[in-house]
Amino acid sequence: MGTVTATGAILFLTGWFALVEFDSFPESERKQILQKIKSSPAYILLIAFMPIGVLLNVLGAMVGSVSMIMIGAFLIILQGIMVSLLFWRRKRWKSILLLTAIVLLGIFVFIPYFLPS
Numbered sequence: 001m002g003t004v005t006a007t008g009a010i011l012f013l014t015g016w017f018a019l020v021e022f023d024s025f026p027e028s029e030r031k032q033i034l035q036k037i038k039s040s041p042a043y044i045l046l047i048a049f050m051p052i053g054v055l056l057n058v059l060g061a062m063v064g065s066v067s068m069i070m071i072g073a074f075l076i077i078l079q080g081i082m083v084s085l086l087f088w089r090r091k092r093w094k095s096i097l098l099l100t101a102i103v104l105l106g107i108f109v110f111i112p113y114f115l116p117s
Helices: 006-023 027-039 041-063 064-088 091-112
Strands: none
Touching: 006 041, 006 064, 006 091, 027 041, 041 064, 064 091
């Protein structure tokens, strides 16, 4: 197994939370949500934050560009925050837990970039 990064933990928590909550919806509501996503460019953009963030993060790590890594991590964190806020009315305690975890992990992601070297 490899190392676990804060960004990877955010990816895992956000994906798990979204899938578990989406799975708890009745079938008719799932179809309605999917139809709403397909017809709205804003929702498509919201969903695209995660893969674009992962791609930028990986490419930045390969190239050695700190700014690319930070932009990718920011998009991943932003996606996690938005997912937690989208489910706020449905399961508030889970949303608060996810939001808290993402903010704390986000702090761990960005602290090394702001410390003087």
